[in-house]
Amino acid sequence: MSALYELPVFGLTLTLAVYLLSYGLYHRLGRPGLLSPVLVSVVVIATVLQLTGMPYALYLEQVALLTLLLGPATVALALPLLRNGRALLASAPAVLGTLVVAGIVSISVTVAAMVALGADESTLRAALPRSVTSPVGLTIAESLGASVPLAVVLTLVSGTLGAVVGPALLSLMRVRDERARGFAIGLTSHGIGTSRVLGESTVSGGWSSAAMVLNALAMTVTLPVVAHLVTG
Amino acid sequence: MSRAALLPPVLLGLVVLLLAQMAGLAATALLDLPVPGVVLGIVLLALLGILRPTRGVLRAAEPAATPLLAHLQLLFVPPGVGILLELDTLAANALPLALAVGGSFVLALVISGLMLQALLRRQDRRRGEAGGPDAPPLADGTDGPGRSPGHGSGPSAAAGGARA
Numbered sequence: 001m002s003a004l005y006e007l008p009v010f011g012l013t014l015t016l017a018v019y020l021l022s023y024g025l026y027h028r029l030g031r032p033g034l035l036s037p038v039l040v041s042v043v044v045i046a047t048v049l050q051l052t053g054m055p056y057a058l059y060l061e062q063v064a065l066l067t068l069l070l071g072p073a074t075v076a077l078a079l080p081l082l083r084n085g086r087a088l089l090a091s092a093p094a095v096l097g098t099l100v101v102a103g104i105v106s107i108s109v110t111v112a113a114m115v116a117l118g119a120d121e122s123t124l125r126a127a128l129p130r131s132v133t134s135p136v137g138l139t140i141a142e143s144l145g146a147s148v149p150l151a152v153v154l155t156l157v158s159g160t161l162g163a164v165v166g167p168a169l170l171s172l173m174r175v176r177d178e179r180a181r182g183f184a185i186g187l188t189s190h191g192i193g194t195s196r197v198l199g200e201s202t203v204s205g206g207w208s209s210a211a212m213v214l215n216a217l218a219m220t221v222t223l224p225v226v227a228h229l230v231t232g
Numbered sequence: 233m234s235r236a237a238l239l240p241p242v243l244l245g246l247v248v249l250l251l252a253q254m255a256g257l258a259a260t261a262l263l264d265l266p267v268p269g270v271v272l273g274i275v276l277l278a279l280l281g282i283l284r285p286t287r288g289v290l291r292a293a294e295p296a297a298t299p300l301l302a303h304l305q306l307l308f309v310p311p312g313v314g315i316l317l318e319l320d321t322l323a324a325n326a327l328p329l330a331l332a333v334g335g336s337f338v339l340a341l342v343i344s345g346l347m348l349q350a351l352l353r354r355q356d357r358r359r360g361e362a363g364g365p366d367a368p369p370l371a372d373g374t375d376g377p378g379r380s381p382g383h384g385s386g387p388s389a390a391a392g393g394a395r396a
Contacts, residue, residue, distance in 0.1 A: 019306050038305035042312035049316060056317055063310045069300065070307045072249035074270045075256070076297035078277035082290065085278075094351035102344035109336035117328035123321055127332050131340065134308045139268040149314030150321060154333055156312060161337050169338065175345035177352055184345035188337050191304055213274070220271045 005054040011062025018044050031199065033163030036192050039156055074135035081213040084206035087179075088214075095183070099214055102187050103222060106131050111230055121231045126150040128223050130158045133190035136216040144227045155190070162189020163196035178203040186211030245296025248289060252277045 004010060022040035029035060049059060060067070088095050107128070114124040125146035129137035134155045141151035166185045175181055182204030185193040190212045198205030255276055257269030265272070281290035315322065322329070 015306075015309055019303075019309060036305070038308055038312065041306075041309045042315070045309060046313045046316050049313065056314055059313065060310055066307050066310055071253045071270055071273075072246060072296065073300040073304050073307055075249045075253045075273040075277055076293065076300050078252075078274045078281060079290065079294065079297050080301070081274070081278055082281045091352060091355055094348060094355055097351060098344050098348040101347060102340045105343050106336045106340040109339050110332040113332035113335055114325075114328045117331060119325045119328035119332075123325045123329065127329060130333055131336070135304065136268070136271060138308075138311060139270055143266075143268055147318055147321065149311055149316075150318045152308055152311040153315045153318075153322075154329065156308065158333055158337055161334070162341070166341060169341060170345050173342050173346060175342075175349050177349040179352055180345050180349035183348050184341050187344050188341045217271065217275070220267055224266060 002053070005052055005058070008062060011059045012065060014045060014048060015041070015063055015066065018048075031196075033160060033192075033196055036156075036160055036163065038192070039160055042153070042156070070135055070138070074139075077133070077135070077213050077216070080206075080209040084210035087206065088210050091179075095214070098183065099187070099211075099218055102184075103215070103218055106188070107222070107226055111226070115230075122146060123150070125227055125231060127154055128227060129219060130154040131188055131190070132216050132219045132223075133212050134159075136220060140220060140223050143224060156192070159189045159192030162193030166193055167197065167200060179207045182207030183211040187215050190215070241292075241295035242299075243296075245293045248293040249273075249277075249296055249300075252280075252293075 019037060019041045022035070022037040022044070025040070026032070026035050026037050045059075048054075049056060110127055110130070111124070114127060119127075122145075125144045126141060128144065128146070129140040129151055132140060132155065134152055137151055137155045138148055141148050162185055166189055167181070170181050170184060175184065178201050181200070182194075182197050185197045185204070186208030189196075194205060194208040194212055197208045253270055253273040256271070256273030259265060259272055260267065260269040277290065277293065280286040
């Protein structure tokens with residue numbers, strides 16, 4: 001088995017093939033939120049690594065190309081921000097007020113739950129960036145000295161939660177304004193939630209992706225300060 | 233611009249994105265800024281896109297940015313798989329993590345949704361009054377004419393949510 005996974009192209013082939021299969025499955029099944037391609041791919045590939053005994057460090061080395069592309073892909077987030085930013089600019093006070101309040105709620109609930117239930121500090125640090133879109137959340141986790149995989153997985157879980165129950169929960173709370181719906185989803189469940197509400201309406205999708213980037217920018221500045229205050 | 237049109241668009245876009253990232257990383261390193269370089273790269277590219285003389289830069293980035301963003305999720309598969317090494321931490325902290333993620337998700341979602349909806353309604357109403365006495369009170373002035381996101385699409389959006 002090790003002869004197979006020691007081939008330099010094994011990791012990339014496996015990753016791309018599994019992603020394509022789960023992407024196809026996701027679309028064939030009518031985009032169920034729970035089966036988002038990234039989540040299915042992570043589970044399948046992690047299982048393959050477990051079964052073959054391939055060391056994670058070796059896998060990571062073989063998919064360096066993907067890790068490298070994360071940088072330019074993150075910078076590309078400027079495009080959805082600009083494309084959808086103009087509509088938000090007209091409502092800047094409402095948008096910024098909501099951004100600040102939601103940020104405070106999200107951070108204080110996270111910190112309170114983790115501290116009250118006695119989670120260790122490094123786990124708390126990894127939980128902080130969970131509402132931030134993964135590329136930026138990953139960078140924040142790095143700068144906080146938190147476990148990057150844990151932060152990424154918590155972010156993916158949060159996004160999936162948003163895609164699965166977010167729209168229904170908002171309807172239950174009588175949030176019917178397409179702009180507010182999109183913004184709330186983008187703020188809490190970033191890219192995965194955004195792709196879900198894009199199917200609902202383009203207005204929601206635009207507000208969602210702008211909220212996602214704004215939240216990422218705000219959290220980048222805020223979270224290091226919070227982490228410093230909480231964990232000293 | 234005409235000369236740039238001869239270059240392969242995807243590669244040109246990738247170089248633009250990489251340059252923005254490098255500028256951000258360099259600024260962070262040289263000036264010892266607390267903000268990650270990639271995030272500065274986003275801000276830099278956004279600024280270039282806003283300013284009229286440099287708007288072409290954003291257009292040049294687009295052919296690479298669009299496919300990268302469409303499959304952004306693929307790029308998180310490798311770090312996500314790393315959770316294998318963290319399964320013990322995850323299991324040891326399962327309850328606080330579930331509560332922190334679930335709780336902050338639900339509260340932030342509901343509060344931001346309700347708050348923004350209320351603020352936007354008030355803003356629309358005020359603008360409706362300013363626009364003239366016969367303007368409909370909740371008509372939306374920002375997302376284009378003839379659209380009232382608050383009401384027109386409410387039922388369909390709710391139905392979409394119910395289906396999930």
